[in-house]
Amino acid sequence: MKNLLTAQPRTRRAARMDRMATGALYGLGALVLLLVFWLLAAILSKGLPGLRLSFLLGQPEEIDPGGGIGPVLFNSFYILLLSLLISVPIGVGAGIYMAEYAPDNKLTAFLRMCVESLASVPSIVFGMLGLAIFAEYFGIGLTILGAGVSLAMLNLPMLTRVTEEAMRAVPDELREAGHALGMTKFYIIRRILLPVAMPAVVTGICLVAGRAFGESAVIILTAGLSTSGEMWDFNLFSPGETLAVHLWYVQSEAIVEDARQIADKSAAVLVLFVLLINLAFRLPMWRAKRRHGG
Structure with missing residues (x-):
């Protein structure tokens, strides 16, 4: 009591x-x-x-007021697409390998530690690496190609780690059930484990996509501070100033009269498109989840 x-x-x-x-x-x-x-x-x-359509499609101006952001906005999406085309297959594949195929030994632990360390390295280090590889070693200068590959290298560690953690979070019962039904390991990964882990993988892709779209240090060192002057320039060896770099340049070094207004509108466009990129990746997942739940 x-x-x-x-x-x-x-x-x-x-x-x-x-x-x-x-x-x-x-x-x-x-x-x-x-x-x-x-x-x-x-x-x-x-x-x-x-914001006006003329601003989104217009050419940037160095001296006269009223310039637009058309080429730099196109370069932002072009470089983002290149970086994702390289980093997503390699990063997701490496994460699946680390979670499902790699043996649990000291070498794997060392590789995992290296991936985690690279994920925390400042972006300017990858920019300097891209500058050394593309501008100095290969001698192609500051190009869209160099920026896309450098951004892919920047995003690979984070995407690999996120994918590995997402695959490890899938319950072991699903693996055991697949083996009990006679399924191969690759079939279990492709049809059972990866669909279950897909929301977390998509979240990782959203993170790296938003980071790549708003990155400036890597672009400055690998793609430069200028464009080719064309609105739709698909040449991989053209200079590739992006919206984030243009925002930094206008805010810090531009001499046009309406530099502050251009910076405010560029910042709004940058934030708005980052939100839209995240929505574009997540909307199919939300629809699939809702359809599955219904």
Whole structure:
């Protein structure tokens, strides 16, 4: 009886602490959301009202006011597409290998540590590596090709690690059930494990795509601060200034009268397209999940 009486205050105290901790976590979450929405509102409210189609498709101006962002916006998507075409197959494949095929030994642990270390390396290091490989070793200069490959190298470690963790998070019961039915290992991965892990893999692709679209240090060192002057230039060996680099240049070194307005509109376009890229990757997953649930 005495133990029961002493346990009741402890239970009430634990419940009170639980409510306080839950309230504190909800408050911190709400604070983070408010900060994110405030930043988005501050950026978009300055740039969106002044956006026109002529600005999105126009040529940048060095001296005269009223320049656009057409070529640099095209280069942003072009370099992003090149980097994803290289990094997604290699990164996802490497992650699947590390999770499902690689033996659990010291070499695998060392490779995993290297991947984790590369994922935290500053982007300017990959920019210098791309500069040394493409501009100095191969002698092709500052090009769209060099920027795309350098961005792929920047995104590979993160995409590999995310894919590996997503595959490891799939319950072992699904693997055992597939083997019990006589399925091959590759068939189990392709038809069972990968579809289950796909939401996490898509999240990783969204992260690397947003990072690549807004990257500036790598682009400056591998693609340069200029464009070919053409709106739709698919030449891989042309210079490839992107929207993020153009935003930095306009804000820091441009001499045009409306540099601040161009910077505000460019920042709004950059944030808006990053949001649209994430939506474009996630929308098919949401539809598939809803259709499956229905």
